[in-house]
Amino acid sequence: MRILIAADIHANLDALKAVLRHAEKSGGIDRLWCPGDIVGYGPEPASCIALVRSYQHVAVAGNHDLAAAGKITTGDFNPAAAEAAAWTAGQLGYEERGYLAQLPDVAFEGDFTLVHGSLRAPIWEYVLSMPAMEAQFRLMETRYSVLGHSHVPFLTEEGDDGRVWMSNWQDGDLVNLPESRLIINPGGVGQPRDGDPRAAYALYDSDDRTITLHRVEYDVTATQQKIRAADLPASLADRLAYGQ
Numbered sequence: 733m734r735i736l737i738a739a740d741i742h743a744n745l746d747a748l749k750a751v752l753r754h755a756e757k758s759g760g761i762d763r764l765w766c767p768g769d770i771v772g773y774g775p776e777p778a779s780c781i782a783l784v785r786s787y788q789h790v791a792v793a794g795n796h797d798l799a800a801a802g803k804i805t806t807g808d809f810n811p812a813a814a815e816a817a818a819w820t821a822g823q824l825g826y827e828e829r830g831y832l833a834q835l836p837d838v839a840f841e842g843d844f845t846l847v848h849g850s851l852r853a854p855i856w857e858y859v860l861s862m863p864a865m866e867a868q869f870r871l872m873e874t875r876y877s878v879l880g881h882s883h884v885p886f887l888t889e890e891g892d893d894g895r896v897w898m899s900n901w902q903d904g905d906l907v908n909l910p911e912s913r914l915i916i917n918p919g920g921v922g923q924p925r926d927g928d929p930r931a932a933y934a935l936y937d938s939d940d941r942t943i944t945l946h947r948v949e950y951d952v953t954a955t956q957q958k959i960r961a962a963d964l965p966a967s968l969a970d971r972l973a974y975g976q
């Protein structure tokens with residue numbers, strides 16, 4: 733089975749479509765996993781929700797999903813994120829907000845745990861530091877976990893001796909899933925933050941037991957125009973050009 737892992741889509745329909753096209757071209761996909769933040773920041777939240785739901789999928793809640801659903805307040809959001817969350821809520825119907833509201837904090841799929849932030853703070857924690865990685869490993873009940881939230885692709889492995897090391901994960905890097913434990917972040921589809929503006933996603937092949945990172949170009953200018961036309965904060969359009 734081929735599973736596309738699309739984290740932090742952030743209502744960027746052009747990026748999501750480009751990622752899906754890219755994966756379809758290389759052999760199709762059987763499932764979609766979304767480690768949170770289908771919406772927020774971007775200009776097409778309803779279409780992104782509909783496209784995700786058109787696939788057999790597993791999604792967990794991100795902070796932006798719950799803010800748009802009205803389940804959490806935006807008191808801890810930065811001003812641009814809070815403004816976008818209010819705009820997003822206004823774009824969604826009752827049924828769509830209900831879909832976001834019912835997303836679980838954590839989902840288990842075989843050897844994998846999906847969570848947006850971390851197991852100790854499912855929608856809020858950015859797992860980027862070694863102490864945060866070690867805390868995640870301590871709480872993991874499956875061999876692997878898949879995170880989003882930081883919009884930075886990486887792999888962190890825990891050796892048999894308990895040593896933990898993090899590696900950058902770049903376009904085309906194929907990894908054979910190890911016996912040891914692994915934390916996986918596929919980067920962000922709709923708002924990459926590692927300095928590369930291309931959409932990021934991972935493809936997990938459960939037959940080969942491999943997982944590969946891909947970066948895909950999409951029409952950034954078109955998305956920026958939609959963000960400006962929607963009167964969303966201009967900074968949300970600008971940052972897409974830089975992958976920040």
Ligand code: ZN
Binds near residue numbers: 742794796882
């Ligand atoms: Zn996000």
